[in-house]
Amino acid sequence: MLYLDQRSDFLSESTAPSASSLLGQTGHVSEVDRVYAEIFDAVMDRRLLPGAKLTESTLCEIFNCSRATVRAALAQLGHDKIVVLQPNRGAYVWKPSPEETRDVFEARRTLECVLIDKLLQFPDLRQRLQPLRDMVRQEREAFEHGDRISWLRLSNAFHVKMARLVENHVLTEFMHALCCRSTLIIAFHDTPSSSTCSYEEHDQILDLILAGNRDGALAAMCHHLQDCEHRVGEPHARRPDPWSAFSVKR
Known part of the structure; x- marks a missing residue:
């Protein structure tokens, strides 16, 4: 039997922005949007x-919606490279290949260096960077309090928010897509013992940008992303249970 519409305590208590909220969607939210x-x-x-x-069938029961709604949501997730749709087999959460891993992080390094160059052109840099300073502080607090979900969300949101500061919607969309794929790559390869202090690296990057140290900021960003890439090891053999993700009991 399935118990629907439940969420674990750490999710209800999290104040960090969810990844879907960074999509910038406004107006009416359809059933497909909700399931997505x-x-x-x-x-x-x-x-x-x-x-x-x-x-x-199980997604229909979890979300109390039609099969057409689920199919439309999965199709959109497939388009966004979050889910893979395999003929006669169904939908699976995307698993990265080694080639895709290299390509994603190479693209991120290139794009984030472009963003730093664009940020350095703004005269109101200190004021513009303040929301990122606040986010790094929240990231540190989440890490120190063991709030893993908030920490992960804020670590990812930092890069998307930085892209928004340059006021280019296309670059922001690219950054969001790359951050999402990076998250999946790290989730696939990460081991339970791995750890990071990304908030310290984020703070360092902001310090260098604010100081106008272009070369230092670019080097720090590349080092930060290379650390993320190098941290991935062999994928662990834990079998994913899709229904536990929605607090469903069977």
């Missing part, structure tokens, strides 16, 4: 791991 966002956030929060199979 629920699955998307479960993947980005690492509650739903790469390789997990998503069965239409």
Whole structure:
């Protein structure tokens, strides 16, 4: 038997922005949008791991919606490279290949260096960077309090918010997509013992940008992303349970 519409305590207490909220969607939210966002956030929060199979009938029951709604949401997730749709097999959370891992992080390094160059052109840099300073402080607090979900969300949101500061919607969309794929890559490869102090690296990057130290900021950003890439090891053999991501009991 399934118990629907439940969320674990750490999710209800999290004040960090969910990954779906960074999509910038406004206006009416359809049933397809709702299901998309629920699955998307479960993947980005690492509650739903790469390789997990998503069965239409169970998703319909979880979200109390039609099969057409689930199919439309999965199709959109497939378009966004979050889910892979395999003919006659169904939908699975995307699993990165070594080539895709290299390509994603190379693209991120290139784009984030472009963003730093664009930020350095703004005269109101200190004021513009203040929201990122506040976010890093929240990231540190989440890490120190053991709030893993908020920490993961804020670590990812830092880079998307930085892209927004340059006021280029296309670059922001690219950054959001790359951050999402990076999250899946790290979730696929990470081991329970791995750790990072990304908030310290984020603070250092902001210090260098504010000081006008272009070369230092670019080097710090590349080092930060290379650390993320190098931290991935062999994927662990834990079998993903897609329904635990939605607090479903069977």
